Amino acid sequence: VKKNAMETNQRHRPVRASLMVICVVLASLSLEIARTSDLSSRVPSRLPVVTYRARSRPYSELGLRKGYRKRSMIRAMTQDEVEAILWQQRPSADTWEERFGQLDKWLETVCQLHPPRSIKQSSVVHVAGTKGKGSTCAMVESMARAKGLKTGLFTSPHLIQTRERIRINGRALSEDKFVDIFERVWTACVLQASKEGLKDLKGNKEDSRYLPSVPSAFELLFLVAVRAFAEAEVDICVFEVGLGGRLDATNSLPTDWIASSGIASLGLDHQRLLGDTLRDIAREKAGILRKDVPSFTVFQPPEAFQVLEDVATNVGSPLRVSKPLRPVPSIGLAGDHQELNAALALDLFRSFEGNKLQNSGLLGYYKDGLATVKWPGRAQIMSDPICSNIRYLLDGAHSNESLHACGRWFALESTRPSKENVLIFNCTGGRNATTLLTALADGMAGEVQETADYLSSLSQVFGTIITVPAKIDGDSQSGDNQSSVPEWARKLHSESLNALHFGSLEEALRW
Structure with missing residues (x-):
């Protein structure tokens, strides 16, 4: 058997060598075309390196024969390379609206990676707001974990390491897991962008708008989070909006994935992008509200609440105001303002559970989750x-x-x-x-x-x-x-x- 295997390997070696040569030539030609064209400014600044991988990986992941293990042709990324891709990307020429319009296809691409995975329906709690949205998300996740559910939490920004933004069961993704998922997501997005760029370039040779466009740093991390939560098969996913709401990457999540939406306290921030008035900012934040998805908010300034009500009515989202908890339970986060965040978090989690008795007393795991919640860097x-x-x-x-x-x-x-x-x-x-x-x-x-x-x-x-x-x-x-x-x-x-x-x-x- 060993002799036959060696002979088979000898016969296939020239074929593998020829395929490697063809791949290298095609890659070189593509890069040369991009460099010499007047559209080179739109070429992604960082592409995957084609070389031998040090570790073994199933060929089935690359769409080849199932279960056949051999060294693949793409070297595994390192954490430093991931950071370089994330934070050294050149700004895209696309507008915020144009980039948001591409998120649906990127999300579909990520879910179709081998093996295909997606987040469970009605398992997402989505939270926007000017202040308190991160604390609210942490409380929802803590209560879910106290109940014994497997949790996924996506927040921003991070304190020390980028992978802190993506947590499963309260723990940040391990470095190996983060790099592995990021590599697959990044490669899939680059390949898709390259295909679309070449297709558009063929029909629009004189139009500089048509060339590969890859996700931004925040969009990439969002896509990695979606893939990580899908592969981990978490019971509940808590997503914190990064900026605004209407055009935020997290708002590309399908409606049937979302169990409840929340808007924390609103105020003036990021006026250059969201608008100069509280009404403008409230309208952007209210962009996360979906038809027939329960939504909650805290007490807001009158002009902001009026906008939230109008948007909720127009999209068909039942909106209610979370009432302060009385008596106030023990909360693991310091500050009187956390009482409002706790009330909002409780309503969001109860809605996820399908609990219609909003005025019922606090169950044991509600109290435990609020009392043990931790949120580094906040009070x-x-x-x-x-x-x-x-x-x-x-x-x-x-x-x-x-x-x-x-x-x-x-x-x-x-x-x-x-x-x-x-x-x-x-x-x-x-x-x-x-x-x-x-x-x-x-x-x-x-x-x-x-x-x-x-x-x-x-x-x-x-x-x-x-x-x-x-x-x-x-x-x-x-x-x-x-x-x-x-x-x-x-x-x-x-x-x-x-x-x-x-x-x-x-x-x-x-x-």
């Missing part, structure tokens, strides 16, 4: 591993309302006269540091007034405030931040607050 308290008397209070607040809530939380946690409390404020480009600092200071001042009988001055609560705007090249607003924040720091210093200004977060931490 998080950490102790220094070396100096036990040092605590770090971390929060990713980035809007006026969330900064106000962050200030209140920081003030309550810092009412220890024997301690020196240091607040490091970091602001990225595209945001007005002075406005955000004002909201933060207002929140802190409000709490101090409430505890005036215990504290005699602001300086006893806040020993030092360090303002740190991060200047972003090419951002028109970052220059304004750089000039206004030192002035703000001087103002704080004159009010008995020892406020310093640094050029980067690293400099502040070294200080």
